[in-house]
Amino acid sequence: MIAELGxxxxxxxxxxxxxxxIVPLVGAARGDAALTAFARPAAYVxxxxxxxxxxxxxxxxxxxxxxxxxxxxxxHTSMPFLYRLTGVWGNHEGSMLLWILILAIMSAAVASFxxxxxxxxxxxxxxxxxxxxxxxxxxILFTSNxxxxxxxxxxxxxxxxxxxQDPGLAFHPPxxxxxxVGFSVAFSFxxxxxxxxxxxxxxxxxxxxxxxxxxxxxTIGIALxxxxxxxxxxxxxxxxxxxxxxxxxxxxLIGAALLHSxxxxxxxxxxxxxxxxxxxxxxxxxxxxxxxxRSGVLTSVHAFAVDPARxxxxxxxxxxxxxxxxxxYAWRAPALKAGGLFQPLSREGALVLNNLLLATGAATxxxxxxxxxxxxxxxxxxxxxxxxxxxxxxxxxxxxxxxAMAVGPxxxxxxxxxxxxISRLAVAGIATVAVIGIVLYASGGTxxxxxxxxxxxxxxxxxxxxxxxxxxxxxxxxxxESFERWRHLPRSALGMSVAHGGLAIAIAGMTASSLFxxxxxLAMRAGEVVxxxxxxxxxxxxxxxxxxxxxxxxxxxxxxxxxxxxxxxxPERRFYPVQRQQTTEAAIHTTGxxxxxxxVGDSDGKGAWTVRLYxxxxxxxxxxxxxxxxxxxxxxxxxxxxxxxAPKQRLQAAE
Amino acid sequence: xxxxxxxxxxxxxxxxxxxxxGLTRDPGTLPSALLDKPAPDFALPPLLPNKPGLASADLKxxxxxxxxxxxxxxxxxxxxxxxxxxxxxVPVFGFNYKDKPEDARRFLVELGxxxxxxxxxxxxxxxxxxxxYGVPETxxxxxxxxxxxxxxxxxxxxxxAETIRPLMKSLAR
Numbered sequence: 042m043i044a045e046l047g048x049x050x051x052x053x054x055x056x057x058x059x060x061x062x063i064v065p066l067v068g069a070a071r072g073d074a075a076l077t078a079f080a081r082p083a084a085y086v087x088x089x090x091x092x093x094x095x096x097x098x099x100x101x102x103x104x105x106x107x108x109x110x111x112x113x114x115x116x117h118t119s120m121p122f123l124y125r126l127t128g129v130w131g132n133h134e135g136s137m138l139l140w141i142l143i144l145a146i147m148s149a150a151v152a153s154f155x156x157x158x159x160x161x162x163x164x165x166x167x168x169x170x171x172x173x174x175x176x177x178x179x180x181i182l183f184t185s186n187x188x189x190x191x192x193x194x195x196x197x198x199x200x201x202x203x204x205x206q207d208p209g210l211a212f213h214p215p216x217x218x219x220x221x222v223g224f225s226v227a228f229s230f231x232x233x234x235x236x237x238x239x240x241x242x243x244x245x246x247x248x249x250x251x252x253x254x255x256x257x258x259x260t261i262g263i264a265l266x267x268x269x270x271x272x273x274x275x276x277x278x279x280x281x282x283x284x285x286x287x288x289x290x291x292x293x294l295i296g297a298a299l300l301h302s303x304x305x306x307x308x309x310x311x312x313x314x315x316x317x318x319x320x321x322x323x324x325x326x327x328x329x330x331x332x333x334x335r336s337g338v339l340t341s342v343h344a345f346a347v348d349p350a351r352x353x354x355x356x357x358x359x360x361x362x363x364x365x366x367x368x369x370y371a372w373r374a375p376a377l378k379a380g381g382l383f384q385p386l387s388r389e390g391a392l393v394l395n396n397l398l399l400a401t402g403a404a405t406x407x408x409x410x411x412x413x414x415x416x417x418x419x420x421x422x423x424x425x426x427x428x429x430x431x432x433x434x435x436x437x438x439x440x441x442x443x444x445a446m447a448v449g450p451x452x453x454x455x456x457x458x459x460x461x462x463i464s465r466l467a468v469a470g471i472a473t474v475a476v477i478g479i480v481l482y483a484s485g486g487t488x489x490x491x492x493x494x495x496x497x498x499x500x501x502x503x504x505x506x507x508x509x510x511x512x513x514x515x516x517x518x519x520x521x522e523s524f525e526r527w528r529h530l531p532r533s534a535l536g537m538s539v540a541h542g543g544l545a546i547a548i549a550g551m552t553a554s555s556l557f558x559x560x561x562x563l564a565m566r567a568g569e570v571v572x573x574x575x576x577x578x579x580x581x582x583x584x585x586x587x588x589x590x591x592x593x594x595x596x597x598x599x600x601x602x603x604x605x606x607x608x609x610x611x612p613e614r615r616f617y618p619v620q621r622q623q624t625t626e627a628a629i630h631t632t633g634x635x636x637x638x639x640x641v642g643d644s645d646g647k648g649a650w651t652v653r654l655y656x657x658x659x660x661x662x663x664x665x666x667x668x669x670x671x672x673x674x675x676x677x678x679x680x681x682x683x684x685x686x687a688p689k690q691r692l693q694a695a696e
Numbered sequence: 697x698x699x700x701x702x703x704x705x706x707x708x709x710x711x712x713x714x715x716x717x718g719l720t721r722d723p724g725t726l727p728s729a730l731l732d733k734p735a736p737d738f739a740l741p742p743l744l745p746n747k748p749g750l751a752s753a754d755l756k757x758x759x760x761x762x763x764x765x766x767x768x769x770x771x772x773x774x775x776x777x778x779x780x781x782x783x784x785x786v787p788v789f790g791f792n793y794k795d796k797p798e799d800a801r802r803f804l805v806e807l808g809x810x811x812x813x814x815x816x817x818x819x820x821x822x823x824x825x826x827x828x829y830g831v832p833e834t835x836x837x838x839x840x841x842x843x844x845x846x847x848x849x850x851x852x853x854x855x856x857a858e859t860i861r862p863l864m865k866s867l868a869r
Contacts, residue, residue, distance in 0.1 A: 352719045651802075
């Protein structure tokens, strides 16, 4: 009964979405206030209906209603409550419903926070949001209905994939989808601007908070996914250049480019049509990601249930959304008036460089991801493209990006004094050379890549600190003045510094953990001791430790360093009988500077167990850096200028 | 200048065209070129000192499975228990693809070794002849050494029950 209510609510949401995508557009075109005003209540009703459907599905999962096909496929009565709950989005149908729920939340948020938008613009934005809703509600209702029933209902379900039975599933997909779907708002704003034929600094100011929000959510989502892969897959690795990872990384890169180009539109009224294009592409990449994951055109670790009918349907959505918006772009964008001029060596010039490198990076990732498909279609053979491609194409592109990132914020608008900026970075330069020298010396001259990576991280981090100090006139003015400047520092400026610093920390983590990882694989018997980078691990043996729906072999390692006790590590190997699948639960001891990572494998049947040990220097910095980046985005989001309606001609203290 | 604004649309049209054709292909099926043809001529050196390598001649005599795997491949770990169970019923030969031999040996020590023979192809050269697209892949080869079926991606109990086992049974007759 409740499942049927959910289905009904979805159908209702579809009808409302159809109306929401037509009525406000007509109203805005005719200047009819009554029709225009329809957009906001429609967005609220749509959210209410989709939320009702989501609650109905959650109810079916939590109460283990196995007459619902999706529930029977993805839960089991022995599963803990948390995973029955998160199992709602641990499958194709439920995750699509979460996607639509977040879309409805974003639309309702535009309706509610967009009170200061011009009526016409708000109506058009919500109408475009409505169209996206129509597409995906039709998709879910006709090809991926989460409420489909089966009779007779099975006695028990087939259980969620054990790899997904992890607290990570509770947070990773929602954040990721907030990012993916969040870009729909920037997309809708861009389409609305193309319809109106007007892009101005006010438009950029309205779009920026939505882009920021989507970007920071995507940052958190990707970081959580990478962290989850790190501790759950038992590899000690954190990024695999898998098509699905790439699908989330491309909108992130384009979103980062969009954040920066929108600044140029806002401050200088330039780069307008480029910014519009980025807003369209960021969401297009989100859609392409959805297509790649769910259509089966590429093989991937993440492979959702693959169904050609779904692929055809999503492809039609791609045609309509991406093709339609780019056609609109080709038609309307040439009419956008170009704004302020600038010299190549200026803040704008630096942001253009940032945009070119980020967009090229995204294109590189796209090519690597789709190359197997291109060759397959041309019957030119079947290949897979792996990390060597990305390491030799994408990573070098990021070197000039990071190098320029420390300089850019020190440049002034229109025309900058590059020599002055470089001279202010002298301290950062000295530190970079020192780091490179130390790394090369410590590695005996072989650590060239590590020296470049860590040197860049030091350059960016110290460069960012210098820029912040410049803003505060720290050490050059009395402390009281610096403090006063700190108090008046715009949140968006502080957010930028924090985000850039976070990236520096993440780069240091990525470099050190990739290039300085120590690995040992050995067979150990109870009582034996293994030494790794100053830690002694004594293997105490294996005990059976059974969970609610799995049988585990739990190993016990007593870790000491120089005779002093450090910790006890208990990695597990779990066997899930319903799915007949084995998982490894790594045990990790982190000092914040490095992880000691232990996984236990098979026994040889004679009392020895395979043990894998990793020492990953700086690996926690990857996720800490990503969270700091997201925090920077959040700080910027609280900037009061973004909440003020009309752009005010007000001098910013520190600009 | 105006035509420049059409470029994104044209680029998308090209990519979308590939998507449309790509949808009609199943990346999991064998290119028809090799199906029902003899397996390509090859000889792979052994991975382990006490286990023979793999060559074309070894595929003749009885139907076998050839499993392409690598230690760096996550789905290979996922399919390993399924493969281990399957190896109790039918002969499974291992084709170790683009792997470091020491990593491959560790993989087997850690998870167990279900293979009767293991050939190692560190450069991936023989893999190109076979049309290996990504690991894991599993080929069903009949008693005459002809490739009868190819499965791309990890073996699951369902794939084994619905495809592999019935095919092996019919070939054994």
